[in-house]
Amino acid sequence: MAKNMELHVDEFNIAHLKMNDVENKNIFSNDFIRGFLAAMDDLEAKYKPHAMILSGLDSVFCAGAEKDTLIDLSNGVIDVKDLLMSERLVNAEYPIIAAMEGHAMGGGLVLALCSDIVIAARESRYGAVFMNMGFTPGMGTTTLLQGLMGDFVANEMMYTGKRFKGSELLNKGTNINYILPKKDVMPKALDIALQISEKNVKSVYLLKYTLSSKKKKLLIDARLQEDMMHKLSFAYPETKDIINSFYAD
Template sequence: MAALVNVTYGVCAEIELDNPPMNVVSHEMTARLRETLRAVEADERTRVVVLHGAGDRAFCAGSDIAEFEDLHGRVAEGKLLLEKLVYRQVAKLRVPSIAAIEGYALGGGLELALCCDLRIAGKRARLGLPELKLGVVPGSGGTQRLPRIVGPARAKEIILLGEILDASTALSIGLVNRVVQAGSALAAAREMAETIAARGPVAVQTAKSLIDQATERALDDGLALELDASEKIFSTQDALEGARAFLSKRPPTFTGR
């Protein structure tokens, strides 16, 4: 029996969705993911999180449709409230997150990938929000996060038509950040994670937070937050270490202090 969610702890933590054959979102997998995210967030070593699906058929092909009958008239308490909580956990991680997408990322699977800060797709990846074909709507953030990433017009096209996008199209509209050879999305995500993990961790986490707030605040408010954050960053030991390492022409050793 699959573990549903597997985790590897460390500086570059990895979370694997493992619900074969298509890693669909079941209630049990969502609950396991919640526990895993709590543990990863609490681990002081964590500087980056990579999220991927087991196998090469799917990152996550969406909700477990077999559960729909039981959810009739009670989808909020039976499914969406927990999903929204867990997906928000992903979006609000203190460290950057990277989705490595192979195969299908559909429905709730794509909505989960949208919560990550960065998305890398293999060339054979297929992405979409086809919920309207089933007579339902994206209910785990798709109608809200997708427009913020690709713009309202593109989001309406993707959701209202329900068409599945190939990786190159997803790249062209900014839905994914990079496209790599099929089967190498995880390797590319690991490489990217290692690059980010080598940066100053306080600065990385602060930058992520500032960027996340940029779309929610007026420009002057955001600039004020940026100034306050910079004041705090320049008082850290990491800021001194970065400057000293640069002048000494050596790699910096950041400690997060």
């Protein structure tokens, strides 16, 4: 197991996958994506979990793409590895609970969109920040964000790139299952997972298969549109400068 991921399956047959790249704060480096996919391979090779709780660091659930990848894209080097993570989650046979104690930005938020149940923290921020960097949203955001946030809040998030505070989203009335004080996020995730663990695992898998078909289609639709928009928007000459200024410290 790569050190950027922690995976274990507990006595209730609940898988716990923690994205734990402390050094890089859970950005999509190549190592991170490899580690994530390897952890899911490992889980599925050895177990048939009732459910999986996907969590991140206390401060950052997942921060999305790294600058180098975006610059590569703006140079015409096409790299779609991050999409493998969306697909992997959507195609999982078991339900996934995203327990977002920390912030989730861009592709990091998409990991929650590809989950089945989502818990956010009042104190943390959540944003579809793609347009802040001059290019259009990716990884399935354009078709999946509406399901979690509602059509019009999703529009606002994508057009403005604003990083909404959990407490702000609570007032907006989204479809996020729970928006709780950070310390209550993991206990709530565990409670939901325990309820699922009481069900017949074979029926849980059947239900997941049915419920996930819509999302699988949405992700395929997104991919066609988003790839085309990325080819255009990453090629705009100004995009590289906007990316560089966005990541300036």
